[in-house]
Amino acid sequence: MKTVVIGAGIAGLVTAIRLREAGQDVTLVTKGLGGLQLGQGTLDVFGYNPDRVDSPIAEVEKVAAADPGHPYAAIGADAVRTGVEYMAGLVGGLLEGSVDENILLPTAVGAMRPTSYIQSSMANGACTAGKKLLIAGPEQLKDFYPQLIAGNLARTDLPGGGRVEARSASFSIPARGTEADSSGLQYARALDRPEYRRQFAAAIKPLVRDGETVGLPAVLGLNDLNAWRDLQDLIGAPIFEIPLPPPGVPGMRLNQLLTDLAKEKRVKVILGSPVLGGTAEDGRLVSVTVGSTGHDMVVRADHVVLCAGGFESGSLELDSYGVMSETIFDLPLVGTDIPEPTHGQYWGDPQPMFRVGVKVDSAMRVLDAAGQPVYANLHAAGGILAGAVRWTEKNGEGIALGSAIAATDAILGGI
Numbered sequence: 001m002k003t004v005v006i007g008a009g010i011a012g013l014v015t016a017i018r019l020r021e022a023g024q025d026v027t028l029v030t031k032g033l034g035g036l037q038l039g040q041g042t043l044d045v046f047g048y049n050p051d052r053v054d055s056p057i058a059e060v061e062k063v064a065a066a067d068p069g070h071p072y073a074a075i076g077a078d079a080v081r082t083g084v085e086y087m088a089g090l091v092g093g094l095l096e097g098s099v100d101e102n103i104l105l106p107t108a109v110g111a112m113r114p115t116s117y118i119q120s121s122m123a124n125g126a127c128t129a130g131k132k133l134l135i136a137g138p139e140q141l142k143d144f145y146p147q148l149i150a151g152n153l154a155r156t157d158l159p160g161g162g163r164v165e166a167r168s169a170s171f172s173i174p175a176r177g178t179e180a181d182s183s184g185l186q187y188a189r190a191l192d193r194p195e196y197r198r199q200f201a202a203a204i205k206p207l208v209r210d211g212e213t214v215g216l217p218a219v220l221g222l223n224d225l226n227a228w229r230d231l232q233d234l235i236g237a238p239i240f241e242i243p244l245p246p247p248g249v250p251g252m253r254l255n256q257l258l259t260d261l262a263k264e265k266r267v268k269v270i271l272g273s274p275v276l277g278g279t280a281e282d283g284r285l286v287s288v289t290v291g292s293t294g295h296d297m298v299v300r301a302d303h304v305v306l307c308a309g310g311f312e313s314g315s316l317e318l319d320s321y322g323v324m325s326e327t328i329f330d331l332p333l334v335g336t337d338i339p340e341p342t343h344g345q346y347w348g349d350p351q352p353m354f355r356v357g358v359k360v361d362s363a364m365r366v367l368d369a370a371g372q373p374v375y376a377n378l379h380a381a382g383g384i385l386a387g388a389v390r391w392t393e394k395n396g397e398g399i400a401l402g403s404a405i406a407a408t409d410a411i412l413g414g415i
């Protein structure tokens with residue numbers, strides 16, 4: 001059987017890898033990189049609804065039962081648990097956590113963010129009352145402000161009561177030569193090298209007081225996943241990474257591991273080419289059309305999994321007349337009956353348009369207005385599903401991974 005997966009975000013990569021592991025012929029077509037690198041490199045299953053969520057899987061079960069319009073209603077809690085654990089297994093020890101309990105981690109503005117799975121390099125950042133933190137970063141790094149982070153952390157009441165003690169420090173070490181303004185990626189590449197790690201540790205070590213845990217920007221190595229452990233040994237105190245605003249190094253690590261795995265498993269990847277549409281016969285898609293230089297390419301398919309994301313990746317569009325559309329197959333969208341798809345309050349409520357997307361059944365097949373599959377073999381997963389504001393609810397990865405499992409199970413089960 002041949003499946004075409006559209007999109008190379010977390011949903012598309014995991015779908016493609018899982019189908020290949022089951023022996024399917026898989027072609028992944030993507031117009032560009034997915035959103036993994038824009039995230040924090042963690043797996044969010046449910047963070048807020050609207051209050052902070054302690055047990056993400058319990059919240060998935062609650063929402064699945066109470067809100068038929070939410071993606072979790074079609075996906076179900078079992079697929080979410082399987083998907084998140086499958087993903088953690090794919091990246092071999094990089095991620096740790098549980099869907100049963102959220103961990104609270106410091107952010108780049110010194111807030112505390114609930115998430116399910118974190119990278120091991122972040123684990124020492126879990127905040128407990130009385131914990132002594134030193135937040136430190138290189139002066140040359142953009143987008144990391146130790147004083148802001150430490151100040152906000154020190155004045156935040158912890159859920160169980162009490163506060164952390166936090167202070168800040170800066171040190172001077174350019175990522176390259178004498179560069180005065182370096183990005184996180186430049187530091188991460190430099191910290192892949194043991195000799196640079198020694199210099200970096202030597203700059204931090206004198207700043208650390210007894211009993212302190214050191215919070216550093218999440219740039220502690222890109223390809224060397226043990227770079228942070230080496231740095232911790234060199235500094236001689238527990239350390240942890242704090243993710244920076246996007247694009248972020250922890251997300252790049254996940255993206256790199258999944259992309260490498262897809263190649264290793266021999267997923268056929270067509271990169272840099274958009275899917276423009278498809279051809280149907282007897283209610284099934286039989287091929288997709290891929291735009292490429294000079295001529296379009298037709299790729300035959302027994303199944304298609306649409307993992308093309310939402311508005312942020314161009315899979316959904318809002319035109320200047322307020323009309324919303326799905327840009328590849330012109331699929332029916334739900335949630336479009338809203339008077340104003342967007343509002344002008346940037347810091348206000350979530351934009352109403354972000355709940356718009358496709359509706360699916362439990363096999364993740366895209367449904368029409370009558371509740372029937374549009375095509376018997378067209379499944380959808382990830383950000384294109386209607387009914388959630390993923391970055392507000394903090395459930396983007398849970399939805400992507402749960403729907404990837406539900407779609408692949410359906411295909412492998414012969415649906």
Ligand SMILES: Cc1cc2nc3c(=O)[nH]c(=O)nc-3n(C[C@H](O)[C@H](O)[C@H](O)COP(=O)(O)OP(=O)(O)OC[C@H]3O[C@@H](n4cnc5c(N)ncnc54)[C@H](O)[C@@H]3O)c2cc1C
Nearest residue numbers: 007008009010011031032034035275308309382383395396
């Ligand atoms: C800035 C930002 C911050 C976020 N923060 C959070 C957060 O804190 N917590 C959270 O839970 N979620 C967050 N999200 C949402 C989360 O990142 C997404 O829910 C998740 O990445 C969706 O994954 P996906 O695989 O469905 O789609 P994406 O990662 O968007 O990937 C879509 C893929 O489809 C490809 N594509 C699109 N159109 C075509 C086409 N015509 N042909 C071929 N390929 C196509 C794209 O190139 C891309 O590779 C954030 C999103 C953004 C943008």
